[in-house]
Amino acid sequence: MKILKLVTGILSIILFVFVAFQSCAAGLSNALSDNGEVSGSAGLLTAICLLTAGIVSIATRNAERNGGNIACIIIYLIGALLGFVMAGSYSDLKIWAGYACICGIIHLISAINN
Numbered sequence: 001m002k003i004l005k006l007v008t009g010i011l012s013i014i015l016f017v018f019v020a021f022q023s024c025a026a027g028l029s030n031a032l033s034d035n036g037e038v039s040g041s042a043g044l045l046t047a048i049c050l051l052t053a054g055i056v057s058i059a060t061r062n063a064e065r066n067g068g069n070i071a072c073i074i075i076y077l078i079g080a081l082l083g084f085v086m087a088g089s090y091s092d093l094k095i096w097a098g099y100a101c102i103c104g105i106i107h108l109i110s111a112i113n114n
Contacts, residue, residue: 001110005061005072008103012054019047019096026090035089042086043093049079050100057107069111076104 020043027040053075060068083097 001113002061004106005057005110008106009054009057009061012050012057012100012103015096015099016047016051016054019043019050019093022092023047023090026093030089037088037090038086039088039090039093042082042088043090043096046079046083046093046096046100049075049082050096053079053100053103057103064114066111066114069107069114072107073104073111076100076107080104 023040023043023046025040026043030037030040053072056068056075057072060071077100080097080101083093083100087093087097
């Protein structure tokens with residue numbers, strides 16, 4: 001599980017860049033069209049959750065206790081919830097939220113195995 005947590009952490013940090021840029025574009029599109037959606041802001045919050053959980057996942061991958069796993073579960077699932085609920089016209093956000101949900105499940109399995 002240590003390698004899997006390292007890989008999901010690194011992928012989360014890399015995906016942060018893509019999600020953040022896409023969210024900025026979606027937010028600009030929402031502002032220019034004046035449609036009242038908040039999908040760009042939700043995408044940016046999801047990106048921040050991916051970055052935070054990725055850093056915590058890498059930092060605590062060798063820990064014997066479950067504190068890091070529980071923190072990652074909470075952060076990933078908050079990001080997934082934000083992404084699924086507030087996606088709006090930014091449909092890629094559902095993909096990133098699905099990735100966050102999968103990473104949260106991986107950390108849940110790791111916490112149960114400890």
